[in-house]
Amino acid sequence: TEPTSEALGVILASAGSAxxxxxxxxxxxxxxxxxxxxxxxxxxxCVLILGIPIMIAEFLIGRRSRANTARAYQKxxxxxxxxxxxxxxxxxxFLILGYYxxxxxxxxxxxxxxxxxxxxxxxxxDFIASFNSFAATLRPVIWLVLFLLATHLIIVKGVEKGIxxxxxxxxxxxxxxxxxxxxxxxxxxxxxxxxxxLLKPDFSKVDGNVFLGAMGQAFFSLSLGRDVSVHDAS
Numbered sequence: 647t648e649p650t651s652e653a654l655g656v657i658l659a660s661a662g663s664a665x666x667x668x669x670x671x672x673x674x675x676x677x678x679x680x681x682x683x684x685x686x687x688x689x690x691x692c693v694l695i696l697g698i699p700i701m702i703a704e705f706l707i708g709r710r711s712r713a714n715t716a717r718a719y720q721k722x723x724x725x726x727x728x729x730x731x732x733x734x735x736x737x738x739x740f741l742i743l744g745y746y747x748x749x750x751x752x753x754x755x756x757x758x759x760x761x762x763x764x765x766x767x768x769x770x771x772d773f774i775a776s777f778n779s780f781a782a783t784l785r786p787v788i789w790l791v792l793f794l795l796a797t798h799l800i801i802v803k804g805v806e807k808g809i810x811x812x813x814x815x816x817x818x819x820x821x822x823x824x825x826x827x828x829x830x831x832x833x834x835x836x837x838x839x840x841x842x843x844l845l846k847p848d849f850s851k852v853d854g855n856v857f858l859g860a861m862g863q864a865f866f867s868l869s870l871g872r873d874v875s876v877h878d879a880s
């Protein structure tokens with residue numbers, strides 16, 4: 647049977663909590679630093695063995711408790727120290743918001759530059775100088791405030807009318823942008839060597855750091871322990 651609108655909203659909201667700026671830049675960075683295809687294979691194993699079971703457990707906790715992250719553990723295990731797990735999840739969300747809001751503000755600035763074709767013809771040094779010039783002004787603060795206001799307007803409307811409704815619009819937009827980005831990437835000079843790096847594993851580079859990086863990325867990708875995975879499942 648086809649998924650209902652409510653189920654689709656939950657899926658997109660959960661995906662939106664994990665698939666964002668962090669994964670778009672962090673996953674390629676981790677992959678490039680840890681052996682390419684070999685890292686991806688280790689990452690997939692971590693997702694299957696650790697990530698997915700924990701994610702299912704979080705959904706079950708949310709379904710059973712029908713409470714927010716802070717109250718879910720307290721409701722299911724009253725009088726125990728498990729309540730601190732939920733509270734740490736809320737704290738993690740606040741800490742992540744601290745840097746995500748700043749980076750999102752930068753992105754709003756860069757959207758304007760991209761729309762006006764201001765990136766054309768610039769070298770790496772030009773980009774660095776341009777960013778340093780931007781960071782020395784009040785524009786990052788202005789964009790930060792605008793981003794927080796936009797986020798506030800979505801959050802105050804609640805899960806269904808706010809988060810899920812916005813996810814139904816923005817997640818398909820992100821998917822289209824990722825397709826465009828992928829097409830542009832494979833059209834760049836040297837793209838063939840990059841694709842080979844992603845598809846041909848070099849297991850000689852696999853060590854403890856690769857496993858730690860892959861495990862961290864698996865938790866990051868699935869957004870475990872810090873967001874809407876434990877939610878008021880109504």
